[in-house]
């Protein structure tokens with residue numbers, strides 16, 4: 001029996017589906033996550049959703065310190081008992097979406113996030129971590145295969161979208177491995193992927209107004225079947241300004257958003273920033 005199954009049985013833990021509780025039971029996957037995240041004894045690791053602590057334990061053996069954030073009250077006493085021998089461990093009982101990560105990170109120099117993320121809240125958590133301006137080096141996460149593919153996608157393929165731009169604007173992405181449903185209890189319906197995002201020291205394209213850049217990206221992909229000309233009407237810039245912005249960014253307005261590279265989105269955002277103040 002895997003350690004995870006033993007701990008679940010020993011404590012009579014009952015899974016809560018709505019909290020995205022699919023616990024890892026496969027030791028090789030645990031190893032691949034820790035190796036893929038390149039955890040060393042200089043790293044301060046933040047784990048979101050430790051479950052019964054099987055991945056946490058592997059992290060604790062390698063890292064300088066592990067801070068785990070768990071929402072489910074039933075898991076708190078289990079984690080406290082199972083991980084009591086480690087003095088480099090801190091447990092925070094809280095919703096990760098409500099955590100102020102700056103407070104946890106403090107002055108730590110080498111912060112790495114590691115998580116088998118609950119699927120229901122994957123995108124909001126990734127988005128919070130990437131846009132929050134937090135000081136961390138990397139994010140190694142297990143997520144639904146489709147979401148990982150969207151994050152790593154290049155222009156002109158069906159997976160390419162706002163999430164690809166968000167991930168690739170802030171990070172270099174690399175896929176570590178696929179994980180089949182048989183590696184979890186209970187088994188999820190979908191395949192998973194472990195993906196690593198290494199935070200860049202500065203975004204891949206430098207734009208004058210980040211908020212405007214992401215607004216354009218959102219609008220372009222909200223209506224991905226439409227031409228950029230139609231999709232970006234929601235921005236409510238005068239027609240002449242839009243024409244001039246497309247022309248100075250050298251982008252054909254008849255193209256669809258899904259064909260634009262990160263740097264083309266950046267050029268369009270800067271052109272609009274220079275031309276209009278009608279945001």
Ligand code: SAM
Pocket residue numbers: 019020021022023024025048049050051052053054055069070071072075094095096097115116117118119121
């Ligand atoms: N790390 C464990 C593993 O790999 O076996 C468990 C992963 S399980 C997919 C997700 C975990 O996140 C569960 O323990 C769940 O209770 C916890 N969780 C769900 N929503 C959360 C939230 N908003 N904040 C913190 N933890 C959350």
